[in-house]
Amino acid sequence: MRFTSSSTLGALVSQPTTEATAILVAQLSVGLTIEQAAAAPKLFQLSRQYGEDEIRKLLAVILRAFVDSVRVPDKPTVADILDLADTLLLTYSHDSLRDIVLALKQARTTGTIFYQALDPATIYGLLKTYFEKKAQYLEQQHLDQKARSTAAENSALTQLQQAAPQLAAGIGRQLPPDHPNLDHLRQRLTLIKQKAKRGLLTDEQAQQLRDETQAAARRDPRPDWQPSPEAQKLINARHRAEDRRLAEKYRPNSAA
Incomplete structure (x- = not known):
């Protein structure tokens, strides 16, 4: 009005x-x-x-x-x-x-x-x-909302704490994507999981098999396998020569 x-x-x-x-x-x-x-x-x-x-x-x-x-x-x-x-x-x-x-x-x-x-x-x-x-x-509404928010945060934190060991274990069981036997190791882990789910393996047995699979998947660096500086120069020279040979072989024919 x-x-x-x-x-x-x-x-x-x-x-x-x-x-x-x-x-x-x-x-x-x-x-x-x-x-x-x-x-x-x-x-x-x-x-x-x-x-x-x-x-x-x-x-x-x-x-x-x-x-x-x-x-x-x-x-x-x-x-x-x-x-x-x-x-x-x-x-x-x-x-x-x-x-x-x-x-x-x-x-x-x-x-x-x-x-x-x-x-x-x-x-x-x-x-x-x-x-x-x-x-x-309004103060009571604020306190109620704060209590609900705190309860939700505590619930989320509890769920995260409960899931954290499983997440950490899952991350630890990840296989190197460049492992030469990646498919075989994945199949083995899947088989272990299925047997444990069906009760054919105890928790201790399943964990032991997982640990063994992880150990088999681990590839420690071998510095003794690396070539010496002189050998590396020869390898690089051989690679460059091979690159030139292939370039000459597959160069387009300008006369054509």
């Missing part, structure tokens, strides 16, 4: 709440929850976007609608409502307009007894109670 600049706060608040205004305020509160109110734009943000005067008017209209909905003979005056709107805009600048609406709705629908009178102090008290409950609720 946006009021025209010619409207004054006094004129707005002095008039009884119209049906259209009551419907608008009711629509703001339908299905409203604390989470939704907490996520809604804050009063200072609305003031920047629409101007403080417009938000102050809107607060005054909402307060007047609340006052009119409470059936007591002694109610706040127009001046009281104007002062309330101005104070709320400053006091709860980092809370939302929906917070104010929800606080007043809860006060009206949860059986609050006003003892034939409704004054500004009572409204301040209602709002204070709401924001205290809101803070406790």
Whole structure:
């Protein structure tokens, strides 16, 4: 709702709440929850976007609608409502307009007894109670979320710890991809796994056979097999000669 600049706060608040205004305020509160109110734009943000005067008017209209909905003979005056709107805009600048609406709705629908009178102090008290409950609720939500997150992390860590030995063992059992007997060693490991799964081998026997297979797959470097520098030069020269011979043999015939 946006009021025209010619409207004054006094004129707005002095008039009884119209049906259209009551419907608008009711629509703001339908299905409203604390989470939704907490996520809604804050009063200072609305003031920047629409101007403080417009938000102050809107607060005054909402307060007047609340006052009119409470059936007591002694109610706040127009001046009281104007002062309330101005104070709320400053006091709860980092809370939302929906917070104010929800606080007043809860006060009206949860059986609050006003003892034939409704004054500004009572409204301040209602709002204070709401924001205290809101803070406790959001804190509990944060703690619950933190607990769920911690539980999920602990569960993931436990699963990782349980899987770590198997992963390490699997990595340790990986065969060198360039081993000349790679296929044979893989078949042997597969056979060991199948026999262990069928109960034909005990865990100790299966592990012993795996260790033996890994030992057979290990290829330690043999520096004594490496050629001497002089022999390596001869080998390189022979390779270059072979490369030249092949290049001459398969060179395209330019005459053709």
